[in-house]
Amino acid sequence: AEPYAPILPTLDLTTDDMLGRRPEARPAAALADPSFVALGARLAPDLVEIQQVTLAGFRLLDPKGVVIAGREEIGLSLAHVEEVAEALEGRFRSVMRSRISKHEPPPLYSWSRGTAVRVFTAMPIVLRGRVAGVVYASRTPSNIFKNFYDERGKVALAGLTIAGLALLIGFVFQRTITRPMRELMRRTAAIGRGDRSALWPLAHHGAMEIAQLSQSFLDMAANLQNRSDFIATFAAHVSHELKSPLTSIQGAAELLRDDLDPSAQRMSTEDRRRFLDNIISDAGRLTAVVQRLRELARAEATPTSGSTTAADAVVDLRSGFETLGIEANGDLDRAIRISAESARIIISHLADNAARHGATQLTIAAAVQGEDLRIAVRDNGSGISRANRDKVFDSFFTTRRDSGGTGMGLAIVRAMLQAHGGSIALAEDGEGAP
Structure with a gap:
């Protein structure tokens, strides 16, 4: 019971x-x-x-x-x-x-x-x-082991399940991590050999983190390639810009030296003065080019700290360009993440370009677009021809070479804006240089 x-x-x-x-x-x-x-x-x-x-x-x-x-x-x-x-x-x-x-x-x-x-x-x-x-x-x-033998069916099923899961995990790991990493390593070797086709995005990104890593790496490689191309082109332009005045100075100096030879025909005072003027002019051009190169280097390494307003930059501009009629309107009091000195350099280069191309009026309009500030600068000068529109921001491009232009002003402006996360572009319509 x-x-x-x-x-x-x-x-x-x-x-x-x-x-x-x-x-x-x-x-x-x-x-x-x-x-x-x-x-x-x-x-x-x-x-x-x-x-x-x-x-x-x-x-x-x-x-x-x-x-x-x-x-x-x-x-x-x-x-x-x-x-x-x-x-x-x-x-x-x-x-x-x-x-x-x-x-x-x-x-x-x-x-x-x-x-x-x-x-x-x-x-x-x-x-x-x-x-x-x-x-x-x-x-x-x-x-x-006797228990394993008695339960051999279950043990075999468990083994097959574990093996299947291991194969599945291995396949997923290979697709999401191993394969993209191997492709990224292959791209790295190709980029090191100078293959530009390796800069395209990966066909298989795998995991989100691997995709972000590979894209960041390719973006960095593309920037380095562009920087390398810029340095090569820049070096060619610099050598060309320095070669012409140096050649002129060397030729004039050799002629003046030959004039000191008692057996040579003496050149006139006017010719001697003309050669000396050429040397002085070319030396001044070299000085201007070197000065602009220093400004460009300083612009690309400009600290991005500090802030100012467009209104402060306009006040400095009016005091520096009294021959220009400057009109400013819009959101001029909006703070800009750029130092007052950098803003003054940027606006001054634009105003100097306008004045050198016959402008008498400069209009500055500021407008807020989301979190950005768009500043439109327009002058009433001779403007830019359609053939030169795509080259105005290139280093050493100028239509005033005979009058001392170096072609570095707008390149300096673009470099300083890019250092602060900004950009500059030429408007499509309007007279003058918008």
């Missing part, structure tokens, strides 16, 4: 203590009660049959811990064994003990701790509040 309450296993090789080998049985202090001996003899065949099914060893003990049934140790006492002693007190106890086998275990089985362990359980039989006996059982746990 009592409810069935199974005792669940709680032993764990990783956390529970491992006891030593079970102590040997000792002689009993007194002979077992004949009724218990008869009971043990009657149950002995059942224990043998149970052992064949469960592969466990069983012993029945009387209330004093004397073995009354079991293949061995009948009549001997196990009351001194730790788990048996606790069962005689009415408490269930299970322990793990070291097992020393009489046979050499197979090498594969030696990998498992299960073959060196034996589990002992002592179950008290309580009748009317008293311990009437103890069922003492022991068994070697199943080897882990």
Whole structure:
């Protein structure tokens, strides 16, 4: 009539203590009660049959811990064994003990701790509040490899699942990281060889971070390529601009030197003055070119800190160009992320260009567009021909070379604006230079 309450296993090789080998049985202090001996003899065949099914060893003990049934140790006492002693007190106890086998275990089985362990359980039989006996059982746990073999279907399915997941993860990793990184490495080598076609975006970007990294790298490489091209072109222009006046100075100096030769025909004072004027003019041109080169270098390295307003720049402009009628309107008080000195240089170059091309009026209009400030500068001068519109911002391009123009003014303006995150463009319509 009592409810069935199974005792669940709680032993764990990783956390529970491992006891030593079970102590040997000792002689009993007194002979077992004949009724218990008869009971043990009657149950002995059942224990043998149970052992064949469960592969466990069983012993029945009387209330004093004397073995009354079991293949061995009948009549001997196990009351001194730790788990048996606790069962005689009415408490269930299970322990793990070291097992020393009489046979050499197979090498594969030696990998498992299960073959060196034996589990002992002592179950008290309580009748009317008293311990009437103890069922003492022991068994070697199943080897882990035997369990794997018994569950080989599940193990194989788990292995295939893990292998499939590993292949899937590897494929995704290869598509999203390895493949784009290898392509980026190939592009790096190609860019190092000067291949401009390698600057195009990658066909497969993979992960978002890899896409951002590759695009940032390609943008940087493109900027470096453009910078390299600019330096090469700039060096060619500089050498051309310096070569002409240097050649003129050298020729005039050689003629003047030859005039000192007593055997040579003496040149007139007018010719001598003309050659000296040429030297002075070309030297002045060289000085102007060098000065503009310094301004351009300073513009490209201009610190981007500081702020000012268009109104302040207009005030400085009016004091520096009194011959120009300057009209300003719009959002002139809007703060600009540029220093007052840089703003003055930019506006001054534009006003100087206008004055040198016959302008008498300069109009400045400021308008806010989102977070940006658009400033339109227009003059009433001779304007820019359609053939020259695409070249006005190129370094050393000028239509006033004979009158001392260096072609560096607008290049300096563009460099300073780009250093501050701005830009400059030539308007498509209107008279003068808009």
